[in-house]
Amino acid sequence: MAYIEDHSANGTFVNGERLEKGRKCPLTHNAEIALSLPHNKVFVFSDLMEDSLQSEYPKELRDKYIISKTLGRGACGEVKLAFDRSTYHKVAIKIINKRRFAADVLPDNDKPFNEKTEVEILKKVDHPCLIKIKDFFEGEDFYIVLELMKGGELFDRVLRPARLSEATCKLYFYQMLLAVQYLHKHGIIHRDLKLENVLLSSPEETCLIKITDFGQSKILGETSLMKTLCGTPDYLAPEVQDGTAGYGRSVDCWSLGVILFMCLSGYPPFSDKNKNTRLSLKEQISRGDYFYCAERWKHVSKEAFDLVQKLLTVDPDKRLKLEAALEHPWLQDEGMKRTFRQLLAQAQAPLPAPEAPPPPPGGRKRRRAREEAEGPRPQPCKAPRAPPPS
Structure with a gap:
């Protein structure tokens, strides 16, 4: 059994729990060791017996x-x-x-x-x-x-008791629109956009996001329509549930509307657990009858709610397209875009070369003590100097 013992002045943490000074703690496979602060993780213990x-x-x-x-x-x-x-x-x-x-x-x-x-x-x-x-x-x-992605899923952040600020929602949503716009330009429909498939680059609130999970995506020609029932029910567009006429790129716009609704309010627009309606989940979605809680929306700007409404439009022909969403007044925020560009520049910057470690403290004293114990070392012979020319 391997153990760790704390002799530090600043504290040692194993899997987020602080050790008592001078106490030993057994280490298990994949234990994470942090120094000074619980999030300052510097080691992962790997048990070779677990190979x-x-x-x-x-x-x-x-x-x-x-x-x-x-x-x-x-x-x-x-x-x-x-x-x-x-x-x-x-x-x-x-x-x-x-x-x-x-x-x-x-x-x-x-x-x-x-x-x-x-x-x-x-x-x-x-x-x-x-x-x-x-x-x-x-x-x-x-x-x-x-x-x-060190920040985990957006789903976990939205479900926290502390709500996301509108400024943070805007930063995240702007990135989502850019990502889905790129997919659509390359003939790809995601078909399963949801909070769980948006990952965060950092535990910090101001960070980059990345869309993942393309297992249900479809690569299409310019005029293709699909009829397969894909996606997570709460995020499904009305035309996907209908399944008769087929559907296209606008299904992703509906799902983005559901995501933005949840980021801003902290609850889903459509749910089979909603006690405020007798409609089934499918009926709620087919009618675009989302649950509006005035208390949750009173601190959200009219521009943000307007964008949500235009994305959650039942008729796919009238639903806001990605290009129009990017031009929406709510997203014309130069400060937010500047923050995004700064985050992007930081992420793309090359990592600095590692510095040489400083000499261990007390190294000179130990070397002097060793030399005194060993006695004087023989010096190399030196050739006599030639006399200067006369």
């Missing part, structure tokens, strides 16, 4: 990455924290469970998840507000290696 657990992953994956703890779980599988063996940089590995979909009798283009489509899209896209793929492996399951 047998790595054998369940493909050898090619294990040769490049050390797989660590689970970050989250979903319908398709789970997401693991991992470390690049060459750099020790953190990454996220999305593991798609093949067996879960083995009995799926739907045709390939209608399955609820298509790993080949997701990898194809991730390799194709290149935008600062879209998640980037680093590697892909296939074994008993599919393994998609992605950049790690």
Whole structure:
């Protein structure tokens, strides 16, 4: 058993819990050690006896990455924290469970998840507000290696007791619009935009966002319409539920409207748990009958609510398009755009070269003491100087 003992002046934390000074604490596999402050994480303890657990992953994956703890779980599988063996940089590995979909009798283009489509899209896209793929492996399951977003899901931030400020909502939503606009220009409809699929680059409130999870996305021609029922029910556009006439890019605009509604108010516009209506979830969405709580909206500007209304328009032909949303008065905020550009510049700046570590304190004293104990060292012989020319 490995232990850690605190001898510091500033405090040592293991998995967020502070150690009592002078007390020992046993370390378990993947324990996170922080110094001075609980969020100042500097070490992850890896128990070599646990290496047998790595054998369940493909050898090619294990040769490049050390797989660590689970970050989250979903319908398709789970997401693991991992470390690049060459750099020790953190990454996220999305593991798609093949067996879960083995009995799926739907045709390939209608399955609820298509790993080949997701990898194809991730390799194709290149935008600062879209998640980037680093590697892909296939074994008993599919393994998609992605950049790690340290701030987690937007869903968790929206559900906090402390509401997001309108300024923060604006910064996040502006980035979402830019990302989805990029996808649409490249003929890609996401089809599953939701709070859980918006990731944050930092625990800080002012940060970059990235859209992820392209498992239900569709690559389309210019005139294509789809009829597959995809997406998460609370975020589904009315025309998707109808399923008769087909649908196009505007489904993503509706989902963005639902996301903005929740960011600004802290609750969903449509829900089968809503006690204020007798309508089913499908009826609420088909009528565009969202629940309005005046108390939650009284501090939100009229311009922000106007954008929400125009995105949650039932008729897809009358629904606000992405280009028009980007031109909406609420988003004509130069301060917000300047903040976005600054965050982008910081994220794209190259990392500084590591500095040489300073000499350990007391090193000279120890060296002098060693020299005194060992006695004088023999000096190298010096050749006699030649006499100066006469």
